[in-house]
Amino acid sequence: MDHFPTNWGRPRNEAFDPYATYPIHQRPANKDTFAEGVQRTQQPIVTGTSVLAIMYKDGIMMAADNLASYGSLARFKDIQRLHPVGTSTVIGASGDMSDFQAIQSLLDEIVTDEFTHQDGHDLGPAEVHEYLSRVMYARRSKIDPLWNSILVGGFRDGKRFLGYVDLLGTTYSAPSIATGYGAYIAIPLLRAAVDGKQDTLSEADARSLLHECMRVLFYRDARSLDKYQLATVTASGVSISDQIQLDTQWGFAEGIRGYGAQTQ
Secondary structure, three states: OOOOHHHOOOOOOOOOOOOOOOOHHHOOOOOOOOOOOOOOOOOOOEEEOOEEEEEEOOEEEEEEEOOEEEOOEEEEOOOOOEEEEOOOEEEEEEEEHHHHHHHHHHHHHHHHHHHHHOOOOOOOHHHHHHHHHHHHHHHHHOOOOOOEEEEEEEEEOOEEEEEEEOOOOOEEEOOEEEOOOHHHHOHHHHHHHHOOOOOOOOHHHHHHHHHHHHHHHHHHOOOOOOEEEEEEEEOOEEEEOOOEEOOOOOHHHHHOOOOOOOOO
16 A cells, blocks of 8 residues: 555645655655745735725814624624824724734834823824835835725814825825725715815714715625714814714615516
C-alpha cells in the first residue's frame, strides 16, 4: 500500500511540503521563498452599512445604525459606529468593524498625547480629517488598506466642518454626505433639504430629516437595522444619543406579487 497522500492524486508542489508527506530522502532541499509571504486582508468580514451626516445652522449632525453584519447575517445589533474624538469632533464609519476599532485606537492615542502636552491646543475636526486621510492613503500604498469609509464632522472656532475619507485616501467636503448604500438612496433626499440651506436649517428639522432617511434606508437596505444613534456637534461639544427606534409600516408588502404590473 502507498502510505504517502501526495501520491494519491492530490496536486503536488515540489518546492513546498506543508504536511511533511514526502519520505525524508525525497524532500526538496529548498522551500518556496514566497509560500509564507506577508498576507493581506482581501475583503471586509464584519461590516457596517451607511453613515449619514449633514450641516445645520448650529453645527453638524450624524446618524448611523447599530448593526454589524457578518456577510448577510445580521450578527451584532448593538455596535456603536459613531465615535467622539476630543471635544469638538465625531467620526462615523462604514465598512469593516475591526479596522474601525483600529482607527479608534489610533485616534484615542493621539487625543491622549495632545492632552498630556498641556499646551492649550487639541485636534479639531479639520486636523482629524487630514490625519485620517494620511493614514488611509499610507495603508492603501502598502496594499493593506483599512477597509472603511469614514465621515468626520465637527464644530470649532465658530465653523462647521464635514468631510469624507475612504480606504483609498480619497477626501472631499460637502454640506451633506453619506456612505454605503446611503450614497445612492439618501443623498438625493439630503441634498434637496440641506445644500444651500444649511445656514437656516434648524436642529429639529435636521433631526427629522435624518430620521426619515434612516427609515428609507431600513426599507431598502438589506444590511440596515431599525435602531440607530444620532450624534450632534455644536459649540457646547459632542453628544451621541442612545438607540433610537424607527417606526415602520410593512402593510404595503401584502399587495406585492412578483415584478411589474400584476392582475389579481
